[in-house]
Amino acid sequence: MSYETSDFRNGLKIELDGDPYTIVYFQFVKPGKGTAFTRTKLKSILSGSVIERTFRSGETVGEADVEEQPMQFLYANGDIYTFMNTETFDQVELQAKLLGDDAKFLMENLEVSVLFYKGRAVNMTLPNFIETKVTWTEPAVKGNTSQGVLKMAKLECGAEIQVPIFVNEGELLKVDTREGGSYVSRLNTK
Amino acid sequence: MEPHRLRQRAAIVHAVRCALHAAGFLEVHPPLLVDGPALEETLEPVHADGRYLHTSPEFALKRVLAAGLPRIYSIVPCFRDEERGRHHAREFTLLELYFTNAGYLDLLPVVEDIVAAAAAAVHAPVPTFSRRTVAELFGGAIPEDDDTYFFRWVDEIEPDLTEPTFVLDYPARHAALAEVRGEIAERVEVYLGGLELGNGFSELRDPAELRARFVRSAAHRAALGRAPHPVDEGVIDASGRMPRATGIAIGLDRLVMALTGETDIARVLVPR
Numbered sequence: 001m002s003y004e005t006s007d008f009r010n011g012l013k014i015e016l017d018g019d020p021y022t023i024v025y026f027q028f029v030k031p032g033k034g035t036a037f038t039r040t041k042l043k044s045i046l047s048g049s050v051i052e053r054t055f056r057s058g059e060t061v062g063e064a065d066v067e068e069q070p071m072q073f074l075y076a077n078g079d080i081y082t083f084m085n086t087e088t089f090d091q092v093e094l095q096a097k098l099l100g101d102d103a104k105f106l107m108e109n110l111e112v113s114v115l116f117y118k119g120r121a122v123n124m125t126l127p128n129f130i131e132t133k134v135t136w137t138e139p140a141v142k143g144n145t146s147q148g149v150l151k152m153a154k155l156e157c158g159a160e161i162q163v164p165i166f167v168n169e170g171e172l173l174k175v176d177t178r179e180g181g182s183y184v185s186r187l188n189t190k
Numbered sequence: 191m192e193p194h195r196l197r198q199r200a201a202i203v204h205a206v207r208c209a210l211h212a213a214g215f216l217e218v219h220p221p222l223l224v225d226g227p228a229l230e231e232t233l234e235p236v237h238a239d240g241r242y243l244h245t246s247p248e249f250a251l252k253r254v255l256a257a258g259l260p261r262i263y264s265i266v267p268c269f270r271d272e273e274r275g276r277h278h279a280r281e282f283t284l285l286e287l288y289f290t291n292a293g294y295l296d297l298l299p300v301v302e303d304i305v306a307a308a309a310a311a312v313h314a315p316v317p318t319f320s321r322r323t324v325a326e327l328f329g330g331a332i333p334e335d336d337d338t339y340f341f342r343w344v345d346e347i348e349p350d351l352t353e354p355t356f357v358l359d360y361p362a363r364h365a366a367l368a369e370v371r372g373e374i375a376e377r378v379e380v381y382l383g384g385l386e387l388g389n390g391f392s393e394l395r396d397p398a399e400l401r402a403r404f405v406r407s408a409a410h411r412a413a414l415g416r417a418p419h420p421v422d423e424g425v426i427d428a429s430g431r432m433p434r435a436t437g438i439a440i441g442l443d444r445l446v447m448a449l450t451g452e453t454d455i456a457r458v459l460v461p462r
Contacts, residue, residue, distance in 0.1 A: 028275025031348065032379050032389045033364040034340040035232050036272070054345050057272075 001063040005038040005055050013045065013064040016053070020045040020064035020117050028057075045115060046122055048100055064117065071114045071124070073106045081106065083114055083124065092121035102126050104159040105177045126177040131187060132157045133172050140168045153183075192457040198312045199446045199458050203265065205311035206285060206442075209304050215263045215287060220250035222267065226422025229403060230366050231410040234271035235419070236280070243269035246439050247286050248367065249425035252393070255288055255435055256428035263287035265442065276454045277385060277444065285388075285445075288437035293392040294368070294376045297438050298356055301380055301388070305354075305445070314449045317354035317382055324360050327351075332361055348386070355381040365403070367394050380440065383448030390438030397430040 003014060008026045015021075021042035030036040036057035043050050045066065055061070071083040071092070079096040081103065092114060096103055105126050106112075115123040137153035150162040153173075161175060163183045174184040207217070226249055227235030227242035235242040244250070247264045254262050268284045287300070298319070306316045325332055327347050333339040339361070351357070357379045360368075365375035368391035376392035394400055401421065408418030446458045 028273070028278055029344050029348070030232070030273060030278065031340055031343050032386060033230060033232065033360070033366050034336075034343065037340070037344045039344065054341065 002060045003063060004060050005057050008038055008040065013066050014042070015062040015064045016042065020066055020122075021051075024050065029054075045117060048098065048123075066122075067116045068113045068125075069116065070111055073108065073110045073112060075108065076103075076106070083112065083121075094121060094124060098123055101180065102177070105130055105132075105157050105175075105181065107132060107157040110157075128176060128178060129184065130157065130175050130177055131172055132159075132175055134163070134167060134169050137163065137167060137169055141165045191459065191461055192452075195446065195450060195452055195458045196460070198450050199442075201311040202308045202446050202449065203442065205307045206304055206445075207265070209307035210263050210287065213261075213300065213303065215261045215289070216259055218251065218254050218259070218262050218264055220244070220247035220254075220264050220266060222269075224249065226420050226425065228419050229400075229407055229422075229425075231407040231414070231416075231419075233419075234273075234416075236269040236271050245270050246284055248437070248439070249422050249428075251286060251288055251437070252425050252428040252432055255290065256432040260290040260433070261288070276456075277447075279443065279455050279459060282455070282459075283442040284439045285442050286437065286439040288393070288435050290433040290435045292434070292436045294358075294378050294390055294436050297378060297390045297436050301356075301390075301438060301440070304440075305382065305449075308445055309449050312449050319354040319356050319380075321356045321358060323358050327357065336363070349384075351381040352384045353381075354383075357381060365394070367391055367400070367403075369394050378438070380438075382445070383451070385441075385444045385448050387444050387448060388438050388440035390436065393429070393432070393435045393437055395429050395432060395434065397426045400426050400429050 008023055010023055012023045013020060021044055023040055024043045025041035027039045029039050038055045038057060040053050041050055042053055069085060071085050074082045074084050081094045081096065081099060082091055084091045110130065113125040114121050133156040134153045135156050138151050149165040151165050152160055153163040153167060154160050159181050161181045161183055172187040174187055176182045176184050222244055223238055223241050224244045225241055228245040233245045235245055246268050247266050251262060251264060263286065265283065265285050267281055269281050271280060274280060302319060309316045333342060360375045360377040362370045362373050362375050368375040368377045378390045380387040404421040411418045443455050443458050447455060452458055
């Protein structure tokens with residue numbers, strides 16, 4: 001299976017110089033009186049680093065031999081994070097350095113998508129939204145429901161995010177895990 | 191589609207028309223359905239009923255120049271197949287203008303005036319353009335082969351053209367319908383907001399040379415397994431009869447993008 005530049009889209013996983021990459025940006029370019037190109041930014045699935053690469057229109061690249069499996073986060077032991085397939089009970093381990101900042105959103109039993117490259121677990125993707133409790137924050141300012149004023153909150157999963165000033169300790173929040181994490185809403189816990 | 195952008199677009203188009211009329215340009219309406227879609231081998235036409243939708247009004251407007259109207263423009267939808275992206279739409283709008291007794295450097299103040307009027311219409315700062323030659327942008331040595339030339343253009347040069355710039359003096363092999371002087375095609379491209387807005391020429395007025403360029407383009411296309419563009423006898427005839435002239439095509443959708451900070455052409459267009 002291979003892709004032409006016209007098949008490029010964000011999230012597509014391609015093989016380049018023997019390594020798997022995810023397309024995170026692509027742009028059709030056609031200089032005046034010239035032929036067409038596609039400019040891309042590619043994120044290495046193995047290292048997480050982002051490279052820039054320009055392809056001629058019509059150039060083909062191979063599909064990366066990757067497969068995604070839903071798995072549950074079990075526990076972390078030092079730098080090793082362990083996940084389990086809840087149907088087969090297969091377990092895989094990922095190094096903390098591969099997870100980067102995403103590790104701070106991992107909670108026991110959280111369902112994530114583990115990425116396998118040539119049969120080996122190499123990375124995982126968090127769900128876009130998680131539910132997690134506030135374990136510490138300054139006391140809520142009563143009656144102040146304005147969205148503009150923010151304060152720091154520590155979450156049960158381990159992350160720290162900015163939340164509106166009316167949020168209390170112990171409340172359950174919906175949190176967007178993308179781009180470092182952000183507050184979405186309070187969830188009714190009564 | 192973004193309603194606010196459509197309002198800004200309307201304001202820009204109105205201001206551009208007013209500026210052109212004030213400068214003595216006459217609006218003409220070219221046919222969209224044509225027998226000869228293009229000269230350049232890199233343009234893919236959209237086929238329609240055994241003919242083509244034009245890729246620009248260039249051939250028609252040159253016939254109008256040859257018929258004796260000295261300052262003309264069109265604001266018209268154009269069609270280029272296989273061009274899609276945040277800066278490209280298959281159907282887009284060109285502002286194309288020509289005037290006689292002038293060469294490509296005479297385009298620059300005209301373009302500056304049009305862009306200034308368009309900027310004022312959306313309360314954007316009026317850009318000040320600098321001038322750079324292609325040779326300067328390549329650090330003195332223009333690559334001989336097209337592959338290296340365009341790869342370096344796309345990878346190294348164009349990403350740095352973020353300031354308002356007139357790029358001048360292209361290699362003769364990329365002349366398209368421009369007059370050639372020695373190694374140089376008398377061509378200008380306009381960059382604004384990091385976008386290539388338009389392309390202008392000192393117009394070629396040599397029918398034999400123009401016919402030879404059609405033949406070369408057809409050979410290039412044949413080598414790529416593409417159907418050759420038909421030789422357009424109308425533009426060849428017009429090129430021998432029209433006075434000395436210069437002209438430029440400016441992408442109106444991109445002009446709107448550049449002046450409003452819009453990054454996706456889809457938001458300045460009405461969807462199909």
